[in-house]
Amino acid sequence: MRNRVAAGLALASLASLAVAGCGGGAAGSAGSAGASSGAPVRGGNLVIDIATPQQDFDVNTTTDNESIWTYDQVAQTLYRNGPDGKSLLPGLATSYKLSGDKLQWTFQLRRSVRFSTGAAMTSKDVVFSLDQALNPKSIWNFIDAPIKSVTAAGPYAVVITTKTPWAPLRADLALFANAIVPDNFGGQTRSQFFSHPVGTGPFKIASWVRGQSLKLVRNPYYWQPGKPYLNSVTYNAVSDASTRVVQLKGGQAQIIEAAPFAQLAALKAAGYQLGLFPSTRIDYVTMNELDKPFRDPRVRLAISEALNTKAIMQAVFFGHGQAADSPLMPQVSYYSPVGLHTGDLAAARKELAGSSYPHGGFSVDFIAGSGDPVQTTVAQIVQAELKPLNIDVKIRQLDPSQVTAQEQSFHFGMRETYWTMDIVDPDEYVSFVLDGTAGAFANWTHFNDPVIDKLTREAEVTFSSATRQALYTQIQQRAAADAPIVWLGYSPYDYVYSSAVHGFHVYPEGNAHLEDVWLSR
Amino acid sequence: MPRYLAGRLAQVILVLLGVTIATFALLHLVPGNPARTLLGVHATPHEVAVLDREWGLARPLPVQYAGYLGRLLHGNLGTSIYYQVPVATLIAHALPVTLAMLGIGALFGIIAAVPLALLAATRPGRPADHAVRVLPLVGLGMPPFWVGFVLLLLFALTLRIFPAGGYGTTPAQHLASLILPGLTVAAVTTPILVRSLRLALVGALGSDFVTAATAKGLPRSRVLLRHGLRNALIPAVSVLAVNLGYLLGGTVVIENVFGLPGIGNLLLTGIFNRDFDIVQSVTLLYAVIVVLINLAADVGYATLDPRVVLGR
Numbered sequence: 001m002r003n004r005v006a007a008g009l010a011l012a013s014l015a016s017l018a019v020a021g022c023g024g025g026a027a028g029s030a031g032s033a034g035a036s037s038g039a040p041v042r043g044g045n046l047v048i049d050i051a052t053p054q055q056d057f058d059v060n061t062t063t064d065n066e067s068i069w070t071y072d073q074v075a076q077t078l079y080r081n082g083p084d085g086k087s088l089l090p091g092l093a094t095s096y097k098l099s100g101d102k103l104q105w106t107f108q109l110r111r112s113v114r115f116s117t118g119a120a121m122t123s124k125d126v127v128f129s130l131d132q133a134l135n136p137k138s139i140w141n142f143i144d145a146p147i148k149s150v151t152a153a154g155p156y157a158v159v160i161t162t163k164t165p166w167a168p169l170r171a172d173l174a175l176f177a178n179a180i181v182p183d184n185f186g187g188q189t190r191s192q193f194f195s196h197p198v199g200t201g202p203f204k205i206a207s208w209v210r211g212q213s214l215k216l217v218r219n220p221y222y223w224q225p226g227k228p229y230l231n232s233v234t235y236n237a238v239s240d241a242s243t244r245v246v247q248l249k250g251g252q253a254q255i256i257e258a259a260p261f262a263q264l265a266a267l268k269a270a271g272y273q274l275g276l277f278p279s280t281r282i283d284y285v286t287m288n289e290l291d292k293p294f295r296d297p298r299v300r301l302a303i304s305e306a307l308n309t310k311a312i313m314q315a316v317f318f319g320h321g322q323a324a325d326s327p328l329m330p331q332v333s334y335y336s337p338v339g340l341h342t343g344d345l346a347a348a349r350k351e352l353a354g355s356s357y358p359h360g361g362f363s364v365d366f367i368a369g370s371g372d373p374v375q376t377t378v379a380q381i382v383q384a385e386l387k388p389l390n391i392d393v394k395i396r397q398l399d400p401s402q403v404t405a406q407e408q409s410f411h412f413g414m415r416e417t418y419w420t421m422d423i424v425d426p427d428e429y430v431s432f433v434l435d436g437t438a439g440a441f442a443n444w445t446h447f448n449d450p451v452i453d454k455l456t457r458e459a460e461v462t463f464s465s466a467t468r469q470a471l472y473t474q475i476q477q478r479a480a481a482d483a484p485i486v487w488l489g490y491s492p493y494d495y496v497y498s499s500a501v502h503g504f505h506v507y508p509e510g511n512a513h514l515e516d517v518w519l520s521r
Numbered sequence: 522m523p524r525y526l527a528g529r530l531a532q533v534i535l536v537l538l539g540v541t542i543a544t545f546a547l548l549h550l551v552p553g554n555p556a557r558t559l560l561g562v563h564a565t566p567h568e569v570a571v572l573d574r575e576w577g578l579a580r581p582l583p584v585q586y587a588g589y590l591g592r593l594l595h596g597n598l599g600t601s602i603y604y605q606v607p608v609a610t611l612i613a614h615a616l617p618v619t620l621a622m623l624g625i626g627a628l629f630g631i632i633a634a635v636p637l638a639l640l641a642a643t644r645p646g647r648p649a650d651h652a653v654r655v656l657p658l659v660g661l662g663m664p665p666f667w668v669g670f671v672l673l674l675l676f677a678l679t680l681r682i683f684p685a686g687g688y689g690t691t692p693a694q695h696l697a698s699l700i701l702p703g704l705t706v707a708a709v710t711t712p713i714l715v716r717s718l719r720l721a722l723v724g725a726l727g728s729d730f731v732t733a734a735t736a737k738g739l740p741r742s743r744v745l746l747r748h749g750l751r752n753a754l755i756p757a758v759s760v761l762a763v764n765l766g767y768l769l770g771g772t773v774v775i776e777n778v779f780g781l782p783g784i785g786n787l788l789l790t791g792i793f794n795r796d797f798d799i800v801q802s803v804t805l806l807y808a809v810i811v812v813l814i815n816l817a818a819d820v821g822y823a824t825l826d827p828r829v830v831l832g833r
Binding site (some may be wrong): 212247401 | 615670678684777778
């Protein structure tokens with residue numbers, strides 16, 4: 001899900017430039033980056049500074065990354081994403097069997113798993129959890145929609161029936177919204193439950209002052225022996241990036257999120273560990289095809305070719321961005337570097353000359369969120385780089401929440417946006433961004449390629465990895481050739497943490513397994 | 522006095538009513554929709570409309586305002602649409618932080634300003650006086666966020682005396698966390714306070730009653746403190762009151778720099794999230810505090826100066 005965290009991240013990068021010069025001072029710790037040596041030590045209280053506070057844990061309504069990543073520590077799913085962002089590992093389910101018609105999946109549940117209340121987890125809890133997640137009103141229903149029914153088959157097995165054969169099912173089950181909670185919310189109402197959710201995760205919520213801080217403590221009934229190592233994890237919401245850095249240096253926090261890119265080198269030199277974890281974030285510029293010029297693929301291609309995506313990514317992410325070489329991100333299954341032709345003005349001119357607008361001569365309404373440095377910087381670069389093609393880009397700055405409203409009512413020409421994955425299967429992204437028949441009109445571009453739509457449907461019902469790879473490669477090639485979107489590039493999640501922190505790893509979907517983290521004394 | 526207070530309280534209510542209307546109107550004039558903010562990008566316009574109806578945001582504005590005012594009169598500040606908890610709960614957590622910070626700041630301001638003003642006023646035209654008079658220029662030239670960062674770098678990172686932002690969990694940690702923000706508040710108020718206090722002291726020290734007190738043979742310290750300072754404090758109190766009110770707006774910046782979970786931070790996130798009830802309630806609270814501080818300053822005059830009789 002795209003959300004405000006990364007916008008804040010980028011904002012933080014720029015805002016902190018002013019203070020970067022004062023960043024010297026004494027380092028809180030020394031040591032080599034990325035160290036995770038020695039045997040894990042049990043105990044210790046970890047403090048993480050996050051950029052925005054957790055908002056809401058109701059899995060039917062929340063889209064906020066901070067809430068999702070915290071909820072991951074508390075509640076667990078049947079399958080979980082692997083560290084590479086592509087593989088799936090068994091979670092609360094240990095194995096599965098697929099029926100001959102590929103419609104019925106029987107999952108065996110892990111035994112002797114307990115909730116943090118001490119109650120045992122059984123199939124009753126799983127059926128209840130998935131049923132409440134299937135609520136048609138849920139914002140995440142688009143992922144669970146293929147599920148027809150969930151039934152128990154004994155205390156430690158569940159049968160999930162899908163409406164059609166559905167290859168991404170296990171990946172879908174790894175979505176946070178499908179995490180297992182106690183049957184009937186343990187007797188509480190929905191809102192009571194989600195104000196202090198309970199699950200089988202390594203931690204449980206001890207206290208939560210909304211907008212300020214949230215404290216997790218060890219779940220004494222956690223099923224992985226010896227884990228978690230930490231006694232507690234406290235998240236403090238610190239909106240100012242420079243203050244997060246100061247708190248890290250002052251020892252108030254051991255891990256800070258969204259450190260300013262501009263300060264990373266200095267922090268590394270001061271002995272802190274840099275966590276530039278490959279993410280599934282892909283930034284791109286969409287073009288609204290209700291605007292006549294964008295209906296011509298050659299115009300779109302010319303624009304794509306004229307933009308120097310490498311320079312844009314370098315500028316926006318202070319040298320930590322990387323130009324895209326595919327409509328898909330490298331951290332997702334079935335990515336293939338099909339190549340994107342960008343940063344070549346001569347080729348762009350040639351392409352445009354063969355289009356229905358051979359001399360350009362049209363203007364474009366580029367909407368950007370005011371105060372969003374990524375969107376406004378990209379808008380300005382696009383404006384400058386399309387001038388030689390005689391395309392007049394007019395930038396319209398709007399309140400950030402208005403940008404989406406204008407986009408979804410198609411009152412725009414171009415905009416900069418990004419995507420991060422929630423599941424390891426590319427189906428989530430491809431359906432939203434490239435599928436013209438889905439509800440989002442191909443990321444609100446009105447792009448519609450029946451071939452891509454057909455390939456997307458086919459990939460959903462195909463179970464062979466090799467065939468799916470071939471299908472997704474074709475989708476990437478067609479999208480690259482048709483350029484409904486200018487794919488700019490990829491950027492990492494950035495964390496900075498003290499050398500006392502070990503085992504901290506952020507997965508490409510943005511979640512971290514804090515049960516593996518320990519603090520050296 | 523009671524009649525004066527009753528009149529002033531009636532004015533206060535009118536002012537606060539005006540504030541509710543202005544805040545409500547401004548919030549609804551600014552583009553941006555809380556339902557859209559909450560639901561994120563996957564939400565369709567239909568889903569946003571459903572939530573709008575659920576929250577009562579689809580009703581005509583006067584109806585919404587009347588509902589808001591009705592709830593307010595019953596002491597109900599509403600529910601945060603972002604966090605789904607009563608706004609009163611959020612404010613109850615955040616307000617003590619801000620008030621403590623302002624209180625500590627005011628205290629530091631007075632502790633710094635009184636000796637400096639006495640030093641300057643008793644040596645008019647001499648180097649000490651000039652030095653003190655330059656102070657406001659320097660002080661006013663330093664924006665609070667910058668002062669905050671300098672204090673953090675010096676006292677938290679280099680000298681390691683105070684925590685580097687945050688609020689801690691125990692009362693002792695809370696107090697330690699509020700010292701640097703308090704100094705930042707003082708850095709903003711002291712220069713203005715020194716200037717007005719010095720001016721008033723120079724006036725008071727040149728007046729007949731001070732000459733008479735000195736002629737009576739009273740000790741210098743008694744003349745300065747009892748006769749000079751007490752008279753000079755009257756304008757200084759009003760300057761401090763006006764500035765604390767002004768500073769309330771500045772707390773947004775200071776709390777942000779120090780990562781303090783006060784109402785300034787609450788307001789800021791409320792604005793970003795279009796969390797109407799939070800913004801309305803915090804703005805109203807600011808207004809209440811400013812109005813009450815001013816009222817307290819007026820009442821304070823009468824205590825400091827028996828010549829001031831309120832209500833005539």
